[in-house]
Amino acid sequence: MISLVDCNNFYVSCERVFDPSLEGRPVGVLSNNDGCIVARSNELKALGVEMGAAQHHLAPEIRRQTVLLSSNYALYGDMSKRVTDVLAQFSPHVEPYSIDESFVGFQGFDPDTLLERGHQMRNTVRQWTGIPVSVGFAPTRVLAKLANQVAKKVPAHEGVCRLEADSHTTKTILKQLPVTEIWGVARRTAERLKLMGIESAWEFRQADPKHIRSRFSVVQERIVWELRGQPVIRLDDMDAPKKQIMVSRSFGRVTNNPHDLREALRHHAARASEKLRLQRGVSSGIMVFVRTNPFRTDLPQYRNRIVVTLDRPTDDSRDIVAAAIEGLRHLWRKGYAFQKVGVMLLDITPKANRQLTLTETPQCELESQRSERLMATVDKLNRELGKGTVQLGLPRKGNAWSLRSERRTPRYTTQWQELVTVSA
DNA sequence: TCTGGGGTCCTAGGACCC
C-alpha cells in the first residue's frame, strides 16, 4: 500500500498559519507579477473562481469579498519542508512529489492499521505545522491519487480514505469519474479517448492495455495497469540531479530596452548557475530565449532562441552570464515589446567527472581553482546574508523587468527582519 | 492594463551509417 499526502489549498493554508483572520474567507494567491490565481481557498472555489483565472477578470463583487495575496515562495518552500519532515516520522519511504504532495510508502505495514496511521499523520502534520492535509491509501499511485481526492471531497472520511483495486466502492467511483480526472490524463488524451468510446475512468480501466499503448504511448498504458491495481509507475528520485535547469520570468512591464533584457538575463543566468553549483554539476551548453506577449495579438509577435556552446563545461556564473549575454545579442530585434527572457542550462554533467580538454594547461587548472573559490564564497555570502548580497552588476532602480509583487506577506519563517510587530 | 514557472518523458522524423 502506498499513500498520497496532499496539503489542502497549500499556499492559502500557509498564509492562514500566520494570519488566522484569513480563516473562513475567500482567499486567493497570485502567480508571479500578480497575474493570475494559482491557489484558492474553498470559499473562493465556492464562488466559482477557476484555477488560473486572470486577476483582472474577477467580477467586482467577488473581488470585493476576496483577499488576494502575492505569492511568497520563500514561505511556501520552507513550510513544505516542515511537512515532509513530519511525514518522515511515519515511514522510511517518503517521496516528495511536488511542493504540496508526497507519496508515503507503507509496504509491509499491517493493513488493518493503515487508516489509523493515516489519521495520526494528518493530525500530527496539522499540530506541528498548522497545515491541513488529506491522505489517500491504495495499491498504486494512480489509485492513491484518487483516494486522496475522495478523502478531500467526502466529509465522512475525515480526510483519510483507502481504496482497494477491486472493491465495489472503487468500481462505483470509477464509473462516475470522467477520464480527465485521472492523474496523467488531460484534455488532449481525453478527446482522443472519447472518439474510441471511452469517457469514464472505468471504461479506460477496461480497455486493452496493448491497444492503448499502440494508440497513445507507454505512459497511458501504465495508467490502465495502475487503475487495475497493478503498480507499474515508479517515481524518479526527486533528489536526482536535474538534466536541465531553467530560469525565466515575465517582466513587470513589457520593454524594448536592451539594457532591461540584459539585466534580466544576467540575473536569471546567475541564478541558474547557483542552482547548477548546488547540484555539483557543470554545463556545456546554454539556451537563451526571448518572446513578446503572446496574448497581445494586436502587437507584432516575436519569439526566438539560440544555443550557445561553451568551450568547456563550467559552473562559473561569470562564464555562463557572458555566454548568455552573447546569445542575447543575436536575439534582440528593434520594434518589439519583449515580455520575457530566460535561460536554460543544457548538457549538465557531474562536476566530478569533468573531462579535461586537449588544450588544458597548468594555467587553466590554476584559473579553475580560483573560479571554484570565488563561486564558493559568493554562494556562502548569499546563503548566509541573504539572496542578492553579492551580484554580478546591480539592477537599475525602476527597471521594467523586476517582478510586480504588491501584496506579499512577510517571509515569516526565513527572514528575521521581516518579523516586525506592527502596532497601531 | 492585464494572462506563472519549471520540469519530465515520450515519440516522430531527419541525418547519417553500412
Next chain:
DNA sequence: TCTGGGGTCCTAGGACCC
C-alpha cells in the same frame, strides 16, 4: 512499375504535472 533494410543518434515538439 519500380527505386534495401536495419540501425543509431539527435532534435523538436507534444503532452502532462503541480
